[in-house]
Amino acid sequence: MVQPDQVKDAIRLVMPDAHVEVEDLTGGGDHLQVKVVSTAFAGLSKVKQHQLVYGALRSELASEAIHALALTTTSPAT
Amino acid sequence: MDPNTRQRIETLVASSPVVVFMKGNKLMPQCGFSNNVCQILNALAVPFETFDVLSDPEVRQGIKEFSDWPTIPQVYVQGQFMGGSDILIEMYNSGELLEKITIALA
Numbered sequence: 001m002v003q004p005d006q007v008k009d010a011i012r013l014v015m016p017d018a019h020v021e022v023e024d025l026t027g028g029g030d031h032l033q034v035k036v037v038s039t040a041f042a043g044l045s046k047v048k049q050h051q052l053v054y055g056a057l058r059s060e061l062a063s064e065a066i067h068a069l070a071l072t073t074t075s076p077a078t
Numbered sequence: 079m080d081p082n083t084r085q086r087i088e089t090l091v092a093s094s095p096v097v098v099f100m101k102g103n104k105l106m107p108q109c110g111f112s113n114n115v116c117q118i119l120n121a122l123a124v125p126f127e128t129f130d131v132l133s134d135p136e137v138r139q140g141i142k143e144f145s146d147w148p149t150i151p152q153v154y155v156q157g158q159f160m161g162g163s164d165i166l167i168e169m170y171n172s173g174e175l176l177e178k179i180t181i182a183l184a
Binding site: 061 | 111146147148149159160161162163164165168169
C-alpha cells in the first residue's frame with residue numbers, strides 16, 4: 001500500500017506542474033483512482049500520457065505496493 | 079526478455095486484428111479491468127482473440143516490457159498497442175475505438 005501523498009509527490013517529481021487527485025477505491029491503499037492534469041501531456045497520445053504517469057510510479061507498481069491503478073490524464077483547460 | 083518470449087509475443091500480437099492480453103478468458107475474466115475490456119469489445123460486436131497471461135508467467139512479464147506498459151489488460155489492434163482498460167473506455171465513449179477496429183477489420 002501507499003499513501004496518497006507519496007503518489008502525488010512521485011508524480012510531481014516528473015511533472016512539477018501536475019495537479020493530482022488520488023482516491024483510494026477500497027480503503028486498502030493499493031487500489032487507486034488517480035487523476036492527473038498537467039501541461040506535460042500536451043500533444044501526447046493517451047498511451048504516452050499514461051506511460052509518463054506509470055514511469056513516475058514504476059517502483060510502486062513493480063513492487064505491487066499499488067496493485068490496481070485507474071488513471072485519467074488531461075491537459076489543463078485553456 | 080529472452081528472444082523466444084519476444085518472438086512468441088510478436089506472433090500473438092499479429093495473430094488477429096484485435097488481440098487482448100488479459101487475466102482469464104472471455105467467458106471467465108479473472109479481473110475487473112480485463113472484464114471491462116471484454117465487455118466493451120462485446121458491446122461493439124467485433125471479433126477479438128484473447129490470451130490468458132495467468133497461464134504463462136513469461137508472457138505475463140514479457141508483455142509489460144514489450145509495450146512499456148506495467149499493467150494487464152493490454153489491447154492491440156492490427157499489431158498496434160492501444161492501451162489498457164482506462165484508455166479503452168475513453169476510446170469507446172468517444173467512438174474512436176469502433177472507428178479504429180472497423181478500419182482494422184476492413
